[in-house]
Amino acid sequence: QKEVEQDPGPLSVPEGAIVSLNCTYSNSAFQYFMWYRQYSRKGPELLMYTYSSGNKEDGRFTAQVDKSSKYISLFIRDSQPSDSATYLCAIAPGPSNFGNEKLTFGTGTRLTIIP
Amino acid sequence: DSGVTQTPKHLITATGQRVTLRCSPRSGDLSVYWYQQSLDQGLQFLIHYYNGEERAKGNILERFSAQQFPDLHSELNLSSLELGDSALYFCASSPRGTSNTEAFFGQGTRLTVV
Numbered sequence: 001q002k003e004v005e006q007d008p009g010p011l012s013v014p015e016g017a018i019v020s021l022n023c024t025y026s027n028s029a030f031q032y033f034m035w036y037r038q039y040s041r042k043g044p045e046l047l048m049y050t051y052s053s054g055n056k057e058d059g060r061f062t063a064q065v066d067k068s069s070k071y072i073s074l075f076i077r078d079s080q081p082s083d084s085a086t087y088l089c090a091i092a093p094g095p096s097n098f099g100n101e102k103l104t105f106g107t108g109t110r111l112t113i114i115p
Numbered sequence: 116d117s118g119v120t121q122t123p124k125h126l127i128t129a130t131g132q133r134v135t136l137r138c139s140p141r142s143g144d145l146s147v148y149w150y151q152q153s154l155d156q157g158l159q160f161l162i163h164y165y166n167g168e169e170r171a172k173g174n175i176l177e178r179f180s181a182q183q184f185p186d187l188h189s190e191l192n193l194s195s196l197e198l199g200d201s202a203l204y205f206c207a208s209s210p211r212g213t214s215n216t217e218a219f220f221g222q223g224t225r226l227t228v229v
Contacts, residue, residue, distance in 0.1 A: 043117065102173060106157070
């Protein structure tokens with residue numbers, strides 16, 4: 001079983017729609033949860049970063065973590081064509097794992113927003 | 116701009132050759148991570164250095180090695196290259212001293228082995 005599972009898509013939605021992107025993970029030791037956006041031929045760019053369960057909002061983006069079900073989500077409201085990219089979830093162990101902070105990534109979901 | 120600089124941007128080389136990829140982390144970041152991204156494997160963690168010391172190894176082949184220098188820049192050495200090593204290689208850096216894994220990625224080096 002992979003440590004992080006992510007539906008690769010592709011996902012196409014019309015402009016203005018709400019987008020929901022999701023990942024599941026298998027190890028309850030993970031405590032840091034991140035979403036990265038990657039445009040074609042570019043490096044991943046950190047979008048959202050959360051620690052433990054709950055919601056975090058930043059503009060049109062909301063990250064949600066449910067540690068009880070090991071499920072993380074990214075919601076994009078009022079989606080724009082410029083949001084078209086690959087979205088990768090990433091997880092990392094908690095503070096007790098200093099020295100082993102590697103990120104484990106999902107495979108990424110390719111999203112296209114149709115004007 | 117993430118503040119992480121990778122050189123070169125593109126590299127084309129023949130099988131059996133050796134190449135060196137370079138990464139300069141963000142100012143003040145002591146941690147450097149190397150990742151490989153291929154179409155069928157996604158982003159795979161290779162190795163992590165913290166302040167010059169190797170901290171963790173992932174799916175890194177024995178033909179690959181890395182180091183982090185006193186000025187904190189890092190190099191990834193790939194030798195005896197094979198066609199399957201063609202991929203994007205990313206370096207990321209993160210803030211010093213904690214398990215804060217808010218990593219910032221460079222633009223990558225696209226390696227093509229022919």
